[in-house]
Amino acid sequence: MSKIIRPRINKHNPKIATLLSIILAGLGQIYNRRYLKGIAFIIMELAFIITCSNFINMGVWGISTLGTIPGVDHSIYLLVYGLISIIILVFAIIFYVFNIIDARKQAKLIIRGWEPPSIMTSIKEGYNKSFVYLLMTPGFILLIASVVLPLLFAVSLAFTNYDLYNSPPKNLLDWVGFDNFINLITVPIWKNTFINVFSWTIVWTLVATTLQIALGLFLAILVNDSRVKFKKTIRTILILPWAVPAFVSILIFAAMFNNEFGTINRDIIIPLFGGDGIPWLTDPVFTKFLLIMIQTWLGYPFLFALFSGVLQSISKEWYEAAEVDGASKLQKFRKITLPHVLFATAPLLIVQYTTNFNNFNIIYLFNEGGPAVKGQNAGSTDILISWIYKLTFDTNNYSMAATVSLIIGVLISLFAIFQFRRTSSFKEEGEI
Numbered sequence: 001m002s003k004i005i006r007p008r009i010n011k012h013n014p015k016i017a018t019l020l021s022i023i024l025a026g027l028g029q030i031y032n033r034r035y036l037k038g039i040a041f042i043i044m045e046l047a048f049i050i051t052c053s054n055f056i057n058m059g060v061w062g063i064s065t066l067g068t069i070p071g072v073d074h075s076i077y078l079l080v081y082g083l084i085s086i087i088i089l090v091f092a093i094i095f096y097v098f099n100i101i102d103a104r105k106q107a108k109l110i111i112r113g114w115e116p117p118s119i120m121t122s123i124k125e126g127y128n129k130s131f132v133y134l135l136m137t138p139g140f141i142l143l144i145a146s147v148v149l150p151l152l153f154a155v156s157l158a159f160t161n162y163d164l165y166n167s168p169p170k171n172l173l174d175w176v177g178f179d180n181f182i183n184l185i186t187v188p189i190w191k192n193t194f195i196n197v198f199s200w201t202i203v204w205t206l207v208a209t210t211l212q213i214a215l216g217l218f219l220a221i222l223v224n225d226s227r228v229k230f231k232k233t234i235r236t237i238l239i240l241p242w243a244v245p246a247f248v249s250i251l252i253f254a255a256m257f258n259n260e261f262g263t264i265n266r267d268i269i270i271p272l273f274g275g276d277g278i279p280w281l282t283d284p285v286f287t288k289f290l291l292i293m294i295q296t297w298l299g300y301p302f303l304f305a306l307f308s309g310v311l312q313s314i315s316k317e318w319y320e321a322a323e324v325d326g327a328s329k330l331q332k333f334r335k336i337t338l339p340h341v342l343f344a345t346a347p348l349l350i351v352q353y354t355t356n357f358n359n360f361n362i363i364y365l366f367n368e369g370g371p372a373v374k375g376q377n378a379g380s381t382d383i384l385i386s387w388i389y390k391l392t393f394d395t396n397n398y399s400m401a402a403t404v405s406l407i408i409g410v411l412i413s414l415f416a417i418f419q420f421r422r423t424s425s426f427k428e429e430g431e432i
Contacts, residue, residue, distance in 0.1 A: 012107060013107070013292040014107035014108050014111070016031060017104055017107035018100060018103060018107070023102070024042060025095070026038040026040070026041030026044075026097050028043065028099070028102075028104070029041060029103055032103060032110060032116065033116045034116050036122050037102075044095070044260035052092075055081070055084075055088075058081060059082040059084060060082060061078075062081050062366050063079055064107075065077060066078055066175065067168070068172070069172075070169070070171055071170060073169070075168040075169075075172050075173035076173070077119050077168075079153065079156055080149075080153060083149060083152045083153060083156065084149065086152075087148070087152075089320060096221050129272035155402070156399055157399050158180055158403040158405070158406045159180070159399075160174065160175060160399050161173060161179075162398040162399040162402075163396060163397045163398060163400070164396035165335045167396070176399075180399050180400055180402075180403040183400075184400070184403060184404070188375075189376065190400070192376055193376040193387070196378070197375065197378050197382050197383065197387050200380075200382075200383065201383040201384045204383055205353055205356050205357045207292055208292045208296060208299070208351075208356055209295075209353045211296040212295065212298075212303060213303055213349060214302040215300040216299075216301075216302070216307055217307050217341065219238055219300070219304050220303075220304050221311065222313055223235060224311045234408075235304075237267040237310065238301060238304055239305055239421075242302055247361055249294075250294065250361065250362050250366050251363040251365060253294050253366065257280055257290060258280070259277065259278075260281060261401075262280070264277075264280070265280070281370065281371070282370075282371050293361070295356065295362055306348060307341060307345070310341050311337070311341070313344075314337065314340050318336050319336060322335070334351065346419075350419045354412050354415065354416060358385045358408070359385070360383075360389065363381060363383055369383075369390065377395065
């Protein structure tokens with residue numbers, strides 16, 4: 001262990017240690033007589049320079065120019081190399097700053113009389129302090145490679161002109177700044193499509209999610225009533241839609257409501273009312289109504305199970321005390337049931353809203369976002385995420401897809417942060 005001795009005046013200078021660390025990582029530590037740490041830092045810096053300098057030079061050049069020779073330089077590869085180079089440089093800078101701070105801090109300790117520990121003690125202390133970080137390193141690297149890098153790549157594409165008619169390696173990409181965002185709100189076809197899709201996305205998210213929450217809570221309260229018999233059987237029946245994979249249910253509903261051969265029109269609507277039946281999949285109003293009803297059907301079982309567990313945890317004494325005070329059933333629901341349920345489930349309810357905001361499966365599998373809308377490049381029931389899919393795979397407009405994706409990410413992040421900050425479940429105990 002390092003030891004503290006009586007303070008004494010010496011000529012050790014923190015400024016020299018800082019300057020040496022700036023010149024070359026590790027020199028300041030050697031000046032502080034931390035020889036093992038200093039040598040390790042020098043080896044790491046030299047290894048970094050030797051192995052990464054060429055790659056970083058190419059990456060920085062690539063991300064700044066996106067290539068100069070069409071057919072030879074591949075802008076996408078250069079963009080990826082550049083992003084990797086930036087990530088590596090960020091960690092290198094963090095390491096270098098840590099090296100400077102460490103050298104200066106230890107130099108000040110030496111002035112106050114601190115003596116550097118022996119090499120064996122340094123090894124033991126270093127191992128004990130770094131063991132946790134060594135275990136975290138593989139997962140951290142995987143996080144960078146699988147989350148951070150793809151996210152940076154998608155954000156970068158939003159500021160390029162990458163589309164079907166400007167694709168590498170035949171053509172080079174260019175940085176276009178905020179042109180894609182400006183086009184999204186000024187060019188008529190993009191503006192009209194974005195406004196309609198965004199409006200429907202908001203309506204879809206709020207209405208469908210609120211209905212499935214309301215239905216789940218309503219059924220949970222009914223089943224939890226003491227007068228209801230066969231609770232286990234009823235709960236099992238109500239949770240059954242959850243047991244069927246969602247994509248199977250969606251495809252079944254799509255077949256049932258098909259305009260021409262669907263059983264709803266053929267066996268129910270036409271025999272009872274005549275005519276050609278209801279245009280479930282070709283009229284936007286009917287299609288939107290169906291999508292909301294189907295999502296309510298698919299989403300309520302989970303919420304029913306969640307609310308049922310929460311309701312059983314509410315003490316019956318609260319209701320008895322409220323009844324003694326003359327509270328009505330509505331008052332008991334508003335003052336006891338609802339606050340308790342919302343407090344316990346608020347984070348999961350927020351997740352339900354954000355999930356439905358990006359609920360691609362039901363929109364695409366039911367009717368592929370249709371029916372089509374004249375003068376727009378998205379269907380009448382497309383939400384933002386399904387529109388992004390079409391922009392990416394149908395029209396190969398990658399830059400605009402990345403632009404809309406970035407807008408979605410910002411909106412969801414702001415919504416989640418705002419709601420979590422207002423949710424009692426995330427407040428400190430003393431603030432509740």
